[in-house]
Amino acid sequence: xxxxxxxxxxxxxxxxxxxxxxxxxxxxxxxTMFWYRQFPKQSLMLMATSNEGSKATYEQxxxxxxxxxxxxxxxxxxxxxxxxxxxxxxxxICSARGLAGFNEQFFGPGTRLTVL
Amino acid sequence: GQxxxxxxxxxxxxxxxxxxxxxxxxxxxxxLFWYQQHAGEAxxxxxxxxxxxxxxxxxxxxxxxxxxxxxxxxxxxLQMKDSASYLCxxxxxxxxxxxxxxxxxxxxx
Numbered sequence: 024x025x026x027x028x029x030x031x032x033x034x035x036x037x038x039x040x041x042x043x044x045x046x047x048x049x050x051x052x053x054x055t056m057f058w059y060r061q062f063p064k065q066s067l068m069l070m071a072t073s074n075e076g077s078k079a080t081y082e083q084x085x086x087x088x089x090x091x092x093x094x095x096x097x098x099x100x101x102x103x104x105x106x107x108x109x110x111x112x113x114x115x116i117c118s119a120r121g122l123a124g125f126n127e128q129f130f131g132p133g134t135r136l137t138v139l
Numbered sequence: 140g141q142x143x144x145x146x147x148x149x150x151x152x153x154x155x156x157x158x159x160x161x162x163x164x165x166x167x168x169x170x171l172f173w174y175q176q177h178a179g180e181a182x183x184x185x186x187x188x189x190x191x192x193x194x195x196x197x198x199x200x201x202x203x204x205x206x207x208x209x210x211x212x213x214x215x216x217l218q219m220k221d222s223a224s225y226l227c228x229x230x231x232x233x234x235x236x237x238x239x240x241x242x243x244x245x246x247x248x
Contacts, residue, residue, distance in 0.1 A: 057236075066226065066240040067182070116181045127172075128236060133181040 026050055027119050029131035036107055037139055044102045044134045046117030052097035053119035057128060058090075061114045073100050107138045141165045143239035145227050150245045151217055159212045159225050159242045167232020173201050173212045174226040176241065182226055185212065214244075222246045 026049040036042050046056055055074050059067045071087075073079040073094035081087045091103040100119075104111055114135055118128040143163045151157040163171070170189040174182035188194055188203035188210060200213040212225055227239040 067238050069236070069238075072235070114179070127184065127187060130174075130181040130183070133179075135179070 025121070025127075025129045027053075027117065027129045027131040029117055029134050031134060032132065033135040033137075035137045035139065038108055039106055041103055041105045042107055042136060044104075044115055044117075044136075046100045046102070046119070046131050048098045048119045048121070048129070051119075051121040051129075053100075053121055054097065055120045056094055056100040057118045057120075058092060058100075058102050059116045059118065061116060061133075067116065070102075104136065107136070109138045112136055112138045141229075141231065141237050143227055143229060143237055145225075145239045145242045147240070148243045148245065150247060151214075153217055153219060153246055153248050155217050156213065156215050157217060157244065159214075159227075159244065161210045161212070161227035161239055163208050163210070163227070163229045163237075163239075165229045165231045165237055168205060169230040169232065169234055171201075171203055171210050172226075172228045172230070172236070173199075173210075174228065176224045176226055178223075185225075217246050219246050219248070 028047045030045045058070045060070050061067050069082050070085045071079045071081045073092050075094050075097050079092035094100040114133050116133040117131045120128050145161045172187050173185040176182040186201035193202045198215045203210045224241040224243050226241045228236045
C-alpha cells in the first residue's frame with residue numbers, strides 16, 4: 024500500500040511555456056501533500072505544503088505565482104510551473120501524508136523537467 | 140535554527156559494514172527517518188525511529204539517541220546496489236520534515 028504516482032515522469036518544454044505535474048495517492052487519502060525540488064547533487068528542498076481544500080503554504084523564496092499548487096481532492100495535487108525558464112529545470116518530487124500514517128511521507132517517483 | 144549534519148560522502152567495500160551518522164538540532168522532535176535515494180530517482184523509505192534504541196530490518200539497522208540528538212544507519216553485507224545517497228530527516232514539532240544534505244555512499248568491489 025501507500026503508493027504515490029506522478030505524471031509525467033519527464034518533460035521537455037520551451038522557455039515561456041507552462042508545465043503541469045500531477046501527484047496522486049493511489050491507495051490512500053492524502054490530507055497533506057508536499058512538493059520538493061532537487062537540483063543535481065543537492066538535497067531535497069521543500070517548495071510548498073498543500074492541504075486538501077485550502078491554499079498551499081510556500082517556503083521562503085518560492086514564488087507562489089510562478090509555482091501554482093492545487094490540492095483539489097484527497098488523492099490529487101498539481102504543481103504548475105508557469106512561464107518556465109531554463110533555471111527551473113530540476114527534479115520535482117511530491118510526497119503525501121495520509122490520515123492514518125501521520126508521521127510518514129510517501130514519495131512519488133519524481134518528474135524531471137528540462138526547460139530549453 | 141534547525142540543522143541536520145551528515146557526512147557528504149563515504150566509501151566502503153562490498154561485503155563490509157558501514158555506519159552513516161546523523162546529528163540534528165531541531166525545534167521539537169517527532170521522529171527521525173532514513174531514506175535511500177538512487178541517482179535520478181525519488182527517495183525510498185528505509186526506517187523510522189522515534190524512541191531511543193536500535194531498530195533492525197534485514198541488512199539495515201537504525202539507531203537513535205534523543206538526548207544526544209544523534210542517529211546512525213548501519214548497513215551490513217554491503218552490495219553494489221547499495222551505492223546511493225542516504226538521507227536523514229527529522230520530523231519537527233510542526234510535523235514538518237527537516238532534511239539533511241545526504242551522504243553519498245560509494246561501494247567498491
